[in-house]
Amino acid sequence: MLRALYRCVLRAHPPYFRQRFTEEMESIFDHAESTGAKVGLLVDAGISLGRQWGLRPQFWEEPTVAAGPDGVPLFHTLGHAMPRKAALVYGALLSALVLNGISWTMGYAWNHPIFIEFRQPVITPPASWANRGTKGPNVPVVAEPPLYTDQGRVILIFNAPAHAGMPAPAEAKSSDSANASSNKDSHSQAPPTSKQGMIF
Amino acid sequence: MKEDTSSFLPLSPATLHILLSLAGEELHGYAIMQEVQRQSEGKYRLGPGTLYDNLQKMIERRLVEDLGQKAGDEDPRRRYYRLSTLGRGVLAAEIARLDGVVREGKLRLQKPRRA
Numbered sequence: 001m002l003r004a005l006y007r008c009v010l011r012a013h014p015p016y017f018r019q020r021f022t023e024e025m026e027s028i029f030d031h032a033e034s035t036g037a038k039v040g041l042l043v044d045a046g047i048s049l050g051r052q053w054g055l056r057p058q059f060w061e062e063p064t065v066a067a068g069p070d071g072v073p074l075f076h077t078l079g080h081a082m083p084r085k086a087a088l089v090y091g092a093l094l095s096a097l098v099l100n101g102i103s104w105t106m107g108y109a110w111n112h113p114i115f116i117e118f119r120q121p122v123i124t125p126p127a128s129w130a131n132r133g134t135k136g137p138n139v140p141v142v143a144e145p146p147l148y149t150d151q152g153r154v155i156l157i158f159n160a161p162a163h164a165g166m167p168a169p170a171e172a173k174s175s176d177s178a179n180a181s182s183n184k185d186s187h188s189q190a191p192p193t194s195k196q197g198m199i200f
Numbered sequence: 201m202k203e204d205t206s207s208f209l210p211l212s213p214a215t216l217h218i219l220l221s222l223a224g225e226e227l228h229g230y231a232i233m234q235e236v237q238r239q240s241e242g243k244y245r246l247g248p249g250t251l252y253d254n255l256q257k258m259i260e261r262r263l264v265e266d267l268g269q270k271a272g273d274e275d276p277r278r279r280y281y282r283l284s285t286l287g288r289g290v291l292a293a294e295i296a297r298l299d300g301v302v303r304e305g306k307l308r309l310q311k312p313r314r315a
Contacts, residue, residue, distance in 0.1 A: 021255075024229045024230075025229075028229060041248065045248070051253060
């Protein structure tokens with residue numbers, strides 16, 4: 001049980017250390033006779049695990065040193081395994097800039113207006129509207145203008161024939177101002193004009 | 201090219217004991233642990249984690265040479281280690297430094313204290 005646990009802890013070590021020393025450490029564990037000594041070795045392996053991962057990043061992988069016949073290294077890396085702090089800061093800054101650029105480009109692409117051709121529907125007013133306010137059947141029906149769209153708004157302009165007895169638009173305009181001055185306190189509605197529009 | 205040994209000094213107790221145990225002959229890890237215990241009369245016990253961490257560093261700094269496994273050994277998993285020329289020089293420099301410390305210490309302790 002303890003041996004299996006010890007083996008697991010050794011296998012969790014960085015690859016280079018594991019490849020190099022695991023067998024020998026297992027051999028030492030096998031030499032331990034008492035359970036107390038084995039527990040001690042287990043604790044030691046746990047500390048070693050933390051030390052190797054936390055404090056020895058340069059030994060996580062096999063160093064790239066090739067030695068010549070006389071023991072002189074043919075190639076040696078002088079730099080540290082971990083990048084410099086300044087390099088990390090520059091890297092973070094560069095990443096932020098690139099990400100920002102990509103986001104801006106995508107935003108610019110998405111802001112392009114999409115042109116969709118709308119058909120202009122022709123709305124014919126109901127037949128009852130045509131005869132509204134008319135007395136005789138021979139009153140000509142004026143065709144309604146088509147429906148217009150203007151940047152998302154829908155403007156409906158249609159001709160509503162004036163009620164019988166109502167003044168013509170020009171007259172209504174003058175009488176409106178007169179009415180406004182004379183019947184200031186009254187709540188009488190303004191007479192309908194011949195052209196009405198609705199914006200939706 | 202001769203490397204300056206003073207850049208390695210002072211050595212940590214574990215490094216000093218390992219170099220000292222390898223000064224006589226090439227040894228495997230378990231034998232190094234036993235030798236360190238013998239040298240310190242049981243006062244300093246080196247665990248395998250500390251031993252191999254130090255050996256790794258010393259091999260990388262070329263103070264110790266890894267000889268690999270030996271055929272005919274009772275346990276074929278054992279690897280043997282040997283002190284390099286540089287390691288021997290560093291050990292000698294550390295012993296000389298400690299010798300100076302001991303002499304100075306003795307001298308100071310022998311002098312009567314001034315009131």
